[in-house]
Amino acid sequence: MFKKILIANRGEIAVRIIRAARELGIQTVAVYSEADRNALHTLIADEAVCIGPAKATESYLNMHQIISAAVTLGAEAIHPGFGFLSENSKFANLCEEVGVKFIGPSALVMDTMGDKINARAQMLAANVPVIPGSDGEVYDATQALEVAQKIGYPVMLKASAGGGGKGIRKVNSQDELLPNFSSAQAEAQAAFGNGAMYMERVIYPARHIEVQILADEFGHVVHLGERDCSLQRNNQKVLEEAPSIAIGQSLRAEIGAAAVAAAKHVGYENAGTIEFLLDEASGKFYFMEMNTRIQVEHPVTEFVTGVDIVKNQIKIAAGEALGFTQDDIKIKGHAIECRINAENPKFNFAPSPGKITDLYLPSGGVGLRVDSAMYQGYTIPPYYDSMIAKVIVHGENRFEALMKMQRALFELEVEGVHTNAEFQLDLISDRHVIAGDYDTAFLGEVFLPDYLKKED
Structure with missing residues (x-):
């Protein structure tokens, strides 16, 4: 060690x-x-x-x-x-x-899975379902038009070398394609130094499902179940939960096996996440991308499995074998994570850096965790990501987890800066969210318009 x-x-x-x-x-x-x-x-x-x-x-x-x-x-x-x-x-x-x-993984694997075109080819070779899309990188609008006609609208434009919601545009028709392609390509060039684009058919409505995997240097790979990350704003995750209410036991086993097959095929080592889109209408899932690192939302998986992912990352890097097999992994209860950002939802979620003058982080009770670097008197700098805390809860079932999160968000107090805590409380209390009736479009197309209308 x-x-x-x-x-x-x-x-x-x-x-x-x-x-x-x-x-x-x-x-x-x-x-x-x-x-x-x-x-x-x-x-x-x-x-x-x-x-x-x-x-x-x-x-x-x-x-x-x-x-x-x-x-x-x-x-x-x-x-x-x-x-x-x-x-x-x-x-x-x-x-x-x-x-x-x-x-983390090797540089070679990182390059392979970090490039959407290479990753797609690897997944096809591993017999993992992929979304219909371009056969390679798309460099200009003329080529984009040809691809869109082939796979059909709506299409999603994505930066080939990208991630984090940068260089992504949904295009519903041919009239929208040219201006969106230009803006997405410019954003990709600025963010990643690479303007190459990738195109795929839009799966809609869909759930954003990701599977956590751990792999050691001896070829042992396990999955730790799935997380539902469908509640997103501008392609950025807002709230995550595990397991997904949209997935039953048989589909969980199938999508988990696909994630393990993907990791084994590329010789993956350490912690990683395979992201899928789930077409709820057909029950089919499609590989989207792989994140070759720890994820922001890893605590929900830790809660439902009892596996400390960060400790296992360190142990694997030190040359230790995984101390458990797939049969040892049991999903127990339900976990939810809300990302708390220093931002003002009333002003288009503008960042709100500044000094924290008063702070109370919710505590007490079984199954409540707050991951944060905040303390009273700390000044949040304006130079970095606005996330300042993650509130994570675990309950015996989803309803208990929802009620526990409502309680935790109600108790949370951060003075001196604006936060999205009240926004998160309203979201977790929404009847659609409580019923589990949401997809990747819900936050932007259903919840936010009503929420902002109430704020006005």
Whole structure:
């Protein structure tokens, strides 16, 4: 086992990893930007080192500064968390070159599954269902028109090298295609330095279902059930739950087996997530993409399985075999996660950085967890993602989990900045959500219009 690891991230995920490492008896090194000098992860780590100015490109995305810190302070491994450098194959290669273990998959697998075209080809070879789409990358509008005519409208435009909701557009007709293609391609170029696009048929209505997998270096792969991530705004997840109310035992086994087959086919190692779209009308599911890192919503899976995913990431990277098989994984109860962001829903969810003047995080009772890096007096910087906490609950059944989340959100108090806590409370209390009657279009097309109308 490692004696010391460096966490190449910030915020609640850095805190989460530090706590897991400490429980494994591992020393930790936190890195921070000048804006994060007093951030919680710097205060609870064994060591902390500044790696640059507030701007992410000069700090948390500065590969050489991070690796230099790891080597100088004797860290044997680097955990990238999510975002920033977590899916950067160049960074993974640099770690290998200096003899520091990257806690994640290999750079080769990361490149294979990070590119939507390559990933699609691999899934076809693994007999995993894929969404009908372009055979390769699409570079111009003329080519896009030809592909759309072939697969039929509506189509989804996606950045080939992208993720996180960037470079994505839904196109309903030929008239909409050209302007949307241009804007999506420009966004992809700006975000990823690659303007290549990919096109696929829109599965609608659909559920966004993802399957958590763990794989060790000895070829053992297990899945930890699925998460329903269909409640999204602008392709960004807002609330997640496990298991999905839309999936029964037989489909759960089928989609889980597909995820395991996908991971085995590409020689995957460590934690990863296979994302699918589920066509509720037909009951068919289709591979969408793979996230080669820990996910924001991993706690709901931890609650329903009892498996600590972050600890297992570290153990796998240290060369340990998985300590359990697929037969050992049992889904118990129901878990829900609400992402709490420093933003103002009344003003188009504008970010709301600033000083936290008063804070109460809900606690007490079985099955309640808050992952956060907030503390009273902490100043939320304006330079990074607006997520400041995750409220996660677990109940014996879905109704108990819903009631527990309502209670937790009602108790949550964050003063000094705007948050989306009341928005989340209204969402979790909506009759459609309570009934489980929602899909990927629900939040944007049904809930938000009514919600904003009430706010006016």
